Amino acid sequence: MFRRSSASLLRTFSRQRTQFLTEDAVLATSSGSPTQRNDSLLSANNSDSGVLRWSDPRSYSTKTLQRRVLTSMRDVAQSPIEFEPMPPRRLVFMVTPEHFDVTYVINPHMDGKIGTVDKAKCIDQWHVAREEIKKVGVKVVEIPSKPGLPDMIYAANLGLPFPAKSGVEVYMSNMAVEERAKEVPHYAEACESVGYEVKYLPANIDFEGQGDALWHGTRRLIWAGYGFRTDLRVYDIISSAWKVPIVALKLHDPFFYHIDTALAILDNDTAVVYPKAFTDEGLSMIRTLIPRLIEVPESDAKGRLACNCFCPDGENVLIQAGSKETNRKLKEAGYNVIEVDVSEFLKGGGSICCMKMFSW
Template identity: 45%
Template sequence: MPKVITSSEQLELKLSEVPEMPIPKDALMVTPKHFSVEYVINPHMAQNVGTVNKLEARNEWDVLKSTFEQIGINVHVIEGEEDLPDMVFCANQSLPYINETGDKHVFMSIMHADERKEEVPFIEQWYRQSGYEIHYLDDNEIDDFEGCGDAIWHNGRRLLWGGYGYRSSLQAYETISETFDIPVIALELVDEDFYHLDTCFCVLDENTVLIYPDAFTKEGLELINSVFNKVIKASKYEATKLFACNATCPDGKNVIIQQGCTDANKNLRDAGFSVHEVSTYEFLKSGGSVFCMKMMVW
């Protein structure tokens, strides 16, 4: 079986046979002290340069942090750095992993945009202090890889979903798969509004996922439908304007999502999830929401 799977014809694994992996109970967050929209590196930023209300952004961040804590997540905080306005989106700079013996590992990202490359060393410092073994991709062979923005763990399994096409190279997953000895199901992204996998694909529990279908190829949708028993589909408006699929469900039960996602929230509740709506309107101006603003860690 290929370690990096790009079509349903290559999909020979059965989910029940994939080894289990502990669900992380801690989250890393970066304060929005220096958050703003100062440049344009995705379509959502284009009309929002200089429009961020910093006080409101801090209020939104505080509420999000409190919401994680209310559902039992232990939050670690890093201070944002000057001249790195997007560092607050701390899902992007790394991919952490815990192996079968409990050893903690992390791959550091190769950020696609020059404006964000200097974020990585600050995040790496936290991992070093927290006992992680650090791994790097070869930037002579791999153009880019943006961590858990594109690489998303299947709930409770040693299976990685990997987005590629805009911010992460398909080749990166070959190195990650070999190093961690895990299968990767790679999904090509085809709509620039959904430039990261976490903007159009939200794993809810082992059997359920929330997606925006038009962000994927036919092959990608076949892979998703082959693995998940239940696929909840977000509408174009809620996915594009409210980042419905940039929600997060860290415990398989509680979904934290941008407020106003009426259709998605009804479908989530009908599927048995508890929905917690928060405002991330200031961060939407930069093309990010709930999932982008945290990194689940062990």
């Protein structure tokens, strides 16, 4: 049985030097172009300690800008790995279930599911899930569902919050599919009602919020997916605005169209992962940066969306009931497994993690 190490992910990789990008090597995010590196423009600073740290570029001359969006093992190997702490999150937004249904197909999980949702059962399942979330000490803010927006229930996809110095900021999503675009204004209104600063991205850049952008526990690091619903270019904008490193992973299996269907951060050292959802290089990046991985078998990953579990506190894991092999591994790892039946919502391609937006 293993458990989190006291060192956590706040650790450093010993190396000979730290490399920075010169300002001329970075393309402006306003142009919509992703950050690029020109190796001829790289400069090196010797480190007295031989320890790499993720430094805030604002503390350096404007002539040096740090590469923050990592898309390859080479990027990881050349980058400092010490992540600043963040306050823990203890609040979720959830959309009420009255209008949930499967009325179209926009992911493989929906195929053959049109008209099969048991409305009474899904409402009961939602209320049980909400109460289980409350029991582990998380506040629930409810957003009323809207007619004609059956997927609005998957609140995780609607935006990405961040605890800025002036208060919580949230980037609203630009949904990749037309069927979900009208959900976003309702979530923006809910965010403004609790005092969040709402921010918008360029309209031509797709982004589906926490579906494709996962905070690493209580560390200022984002695990990001791209390839199906989110445009890689968005991460340069977010990284620049919030001064946070982002590890961007290409998704290549349509069953795992959001990163949160294949990866769940349990605490600062541990994650649940379905390896086949990622490229070989992407999986190597995960294994390099996350000390402990709990691998999910295909039967649980596809059949029960077990990677779409929710661990709000590093101790309790809410997960689809019946994920036997994954639940066994979680218990052996020392986690308190809370099985929740949200099987009606699996028909739309999401489980307990998709059903909430985790925030501060």
